[in-house]
Amino acid sequence: MTATPASVEALLEAVDDDGAVAFDGFRVERAADGYALETPDEEWTGLAADDLADALEPLSDYVTNWRYWQRSVSGEGTARRAFLRWCERAPLEVETDRKTTADETTDEPVATHPSIDAPLSVPERYDALRDGLDREWGQLCLTARLVDDADDDPVGERVYDLWHVDDADSDLADLEVYDDPRDAREIATYDEDGRYRPLKTAPTLPSGWAFTGLSGGELVETVEFFYPATVANWHRELQGTLDVDHWTETAERQTGIYDVLDELPREGVEWMAEACCVDSQCLRRREWEFDEDDELDVDGGDGPFPCREPCSLVVAAARKWTILESEQERTYELELTASEYNQLAALIDAVAEGRTDEIREADVNDGANRYRARYLRAKRFDEEGNLEARRVDD
Amino acid sequence: MQALVIAAHGSHLNPDASDPTYAHADTVRETGAFDEVREAFWKEEPHFREVIRTLESDEVFVVPLFISEGYFTEQVIPRELRLEEWDPEKWDSDGTSASQVTLEAEDVGKTIHYCGPVGTHDAMTDVIVQRAESVTEDPDVGEVSASGDAEARRSISDGGFGLTVVGHGTERNENSAKAIEYHTERIRETDRFDEAKALFMDEEPEVDDVTDYFDTDDVVVVPLFIADGYHTQEDIPEDMGLTEDYRLGWDVPSEVDGHRIWYAGAVGTEGLMADVILERAADAGADIGDAVESVREATGLEAGAEPEPNAEPGD
Numbered sequence: 001m002t003a004t005p006a007s008v009e010a011l012l013e014a015v016d017d018d019g020a021v022a023f024d025g026f027r028v029e030r031a032a033d034g035y036a037l038e039t040p041d042e043e044w045t046g047l048a049a050d051d052l053a054d055a056l057e058p059l060s061d062y063v064t065n066w067r068y069w070q071r072s073v074s075g076e077g078t079a080r081r082a083f084l085r086w087c088e089r090a091p092l093e094v095e096t097d098r099k100t101t102a103d104e105t106t107d108e109p110v111a112t113h114p115s116i117d118a119p120l121s122v123p124e125r126y127d128a129l130r131d132g133l134d135r136e137w138g139q140l141c142l143t144a145r146l147v148d149d150a151d152d153d154p155v156g157e158r159v160y161d162l163w164h165v166d167d168a169d170s171d172l173a174d175l176e177v178y179d180d181p182r183d184a185r186e187i188a189t190y191d192e193d194g195r196y197r198p199l200k201t202a203p204t205l206p207s208g209w210a211f212t213g214l215s216g217g218e219l220v221e222t223v224e225f226f227y228p229a230t231v232a233n234w235h236r237e238l239q240g241t242l243d244v245d246h247w248t249e250t251a252e253r254q255t256g257i258y259d260v261l262d263e264l265p266r267e268g269v270e271w272m273a274e275a276c277c278v279d280s281q282c283l284r285r286r287e288w289e290f291d292e293d294d295e296l297d298v299d300g301g302d303g304p305f306p307c308r309e310p311c312s313l314v315v316a317a318a319r320k321w322t323i324l325e326s327e328q329e330r331t332y333e334l335e336l337t338a339s340e341y342n343q344l345a346a347l348i349d350a351v352a353e354g355r356t357d358e359i360r361e362a363d364v365n366d367g368a369n370r371y372r373a374r375y376l377r378a379k380r381f382d383e384e385g386n387l388e389a390r391r392v393d394d
Numbered sequence: 395m396q397a398l399v400i401a402a403h404g405s406h407l408n409p410d411a412s413d414p415t416y417a418h419a420d421t422v423r424e425t426g427a428f429d430e431v432r433e434a435f436w437k438e439e440p441h442f443r444e445v446i447r448t449l450e451s452d453e454v455f456v457v458p459l460f461i462s463e464g465y466f467t468e469q470v471i472p473r474e475l476r477l478e479e480w481d482p483e484k485w486d487s488d489g490t491s492a493s494q495v496t497l498e499a500e501d502v503g504k505t506i507h508y509c510g511p512v513g514t515h516d517a518m519t520d521v522i523v524q525r526a527e528s529v530t531e532d533p534d535v536g537e538v539s540a541s542g543d544a545e546a547r548r549s550i551s552d553g554g555f556g557l558t559v560v561g562h563g564t565e566r567n568e569n570s571a572k573a574i575e576y577h578t579e580r581i582r583e584t585d586r587f588d589e590a591k592a593l594f595m596d597e598e599p600e601v602d603d604v605t606d607y608f609d610t611d612d613v614v615v616v617p618l619f620i621a622d623g624y625h626t627q628e629d630i631p632e633d634m635g636l637t638e639d640y641r642l643g644w645d646v647p648s649e650v651d652g653h654r655i656w657y658a659g660a661v662g663t664e665g666l667m668a669d670v671i672l673e674r675a676a677d678a679g680a681d682i683g684d685a686v687e688s689v690r691e692a693t694g695l696e697a698g699a700e701p702e703p704n705a706e707p708g709d
Contacts, residue, residue, distance in 0.1 A: 080450065196407070199439075224440075229444035229448050233444070253473065255470070308444075312441055
């Protein structure tokens with residue numbers, strides 16, 4: 001007997017209770033002339049109870065698949081379930097509020113979402129799950145796999161492993177192994193250099209750790225500690241119910257010290273999005289625009305999870321820029337050689353790209369080299385430590 | 395299913411600001427009283443704005459990890475949670491008596507029990523006293539004759555202990571001072587400490603002059619703050635004269651003007667805070683079984699726990 005009595009028993013009980021069980025292309029029904037059994041490849045009708053058990057024997061993948069999803073995971077309609085389905089490329093059972101462009105005669109929902117690729121059938125998934133099926137979520141690599149079956153007793157339970165994408169080829173023995181989702185909070189707090197990461201979706205997650213043998217619920221919990229609310233918002237986006245708050249709505253909602261935000265000029269919002277909300281700075285894909293009918297020119301990025309409104313870091317930075325942008329522009333006159341002028345640009349660029357640490361100590365050809373900067377300061381700063389210049393517009 | 399959301403400030407600059415929130419959330423998780431427990435923040439993630447959608451529960455208890463009724467509890471949190479029909483009047487509070495109000499969150503269609511801040515709950519008085527016990531390592535601090543610790547008895551036998559609860563002061567919000575005075579009065583009524591006094595950072599009576607307000611040799615100073623940061627780890631210790639420079643640290647107790655000052659640091663870091671969070675949710679109708687008892691047991695005074703002053707700047 002290949003299928004465990006327990007899975008089959010549970011299935012037969014469900015068929016007796018509900019008259020039929022249909023799941024992932026597998027269907028068992030109790031009819032007047034006996035049981036009917038159907039997979040995408042085969043069909044039986046008029047089976048007696050014993051015959052049904054025999055027929056189910058080679059179909060244990062379907063039976064345990066039903067049991068895992070309907071009994072172990074359950075939570076129909078939840079983001080958790082959809083995410084776990086996505087992890088093993090199972091067809092997503094997403095109900096959409098708006099019509100998708102997918103052919104409605106097919107059962108393939110939300111085929112247009114960038115995170116979705118062709119779903120796998122149950123046998124294909126089981127083949128893949130035996131080796132481990134990998135997915136990427138930001139800088140996380142998630143692996144879904146079948147629990148090693150004890151005593152040739154296939155139960156079809158899945159477990160999940162999770163590590164940094166950079167560690168996908170690392171030996172587990174070289175990684176710090178965890179099994180409590182809460183440990184993710186500490187890992188996500190600091191970058192490789194030990195600096196605080198106030199933005200959880202910054203592409204600066206350190207590597208060198210692994211979570212192994214997580215249950216489905218624990219996997220989602222862990223992912224949510226690394227990237228809070230990304231699963232819920234991804235799920236909403238799949239359903240077509242992502243509630244985007246554009247810049248103007250967010251700015252106007254603010255009070256207290258952030259009350260000034262709606263005074264940031266439109267072009268300032270544009271520069272801000274270019275500074276903060278691009279793939280190199282944040283893994284979220286910006287879905288908010290200046291206004292519902294007024295898109296920003298900057299590309300929103302290609303992240304797997306949507307950004308539905310300006311985050312608290314953007315709000316805090318925008319306050320600073322709002323105050324700075326309220327200043328009047330002036331004209332200054334200052335003496336610089338052509339190379340010094342270019343050096344100013346090189347310095348700004350090096351800081352903006354976060355590459356000051358990479359500039360070699362003795363690489364005096366780089367305008368952002370520390371000695372070059374110190375030389376420029378020695379030459380062009382006055383005694384008060386300011387860049388020597390004259391204001392010429394008053 | 396029922397969920398608990400602990401709503402805290404968090405920080406963009408200081409990685410430790412959220413530590414107490416995580417610690418108390420974990421204590422509540424251990425009780426199993428809620429199907430789901432989430433931390434949520436104004437300056438960290440998940441943000442107030444997006445926390446409710448991460449829950450599967452239909453019934454959600456939101457407890458603000460804030461000291462007083464004011465800008466954050468009355469404006470920011472309800473707005474960001476999208477609590478329909480919220481109005482501070484619904485708390486029907488005199489400034490320290492907000493318990494809860496039941497509302498809908500419009501983006502998720504869930505029932506939200508929006509609770510008053512932890513800082514004004516009666517159970518907070520116990521946390522302040524427990525903080526005093528922690529910092530003196532004496533579970534009977536103040537109760538001179540009751541102390542089982544001979545050493546503690548000797549050190550305090552010459553006049554008992556005074557206790558001061560220190561607050562920020564009014565600044566934008568008069569309720570801030572009310573919460574400080576409320577707990578001070580409750581502690582005074584127990585007669586456990588020889589003297590109990592509310593002091594403030596930016597108004598009279600000021601914490602700078604702490605020794606002027608006490609006759610007792612020993613004074614426990616408990617700042618009513620949620621997290622340790624700039625105020626509790628830099629300002630107050632320097633203002634009281636515990637140290638010239640916060641970076642050098644200070645002794646507990648420290649000698650100041652002939653008094654021994656037992657500086658406790660932020661009360662919000664005390665393990666028993668989890669109890670206040672649970673009580674807030676229970677007052678709002680959460681079914682928490684015997685979680686309060688188990689938390690009180692789990693977060694009881696740990697003998698020998700050395701309070702270490704750290705000096706993390708906050709924002």
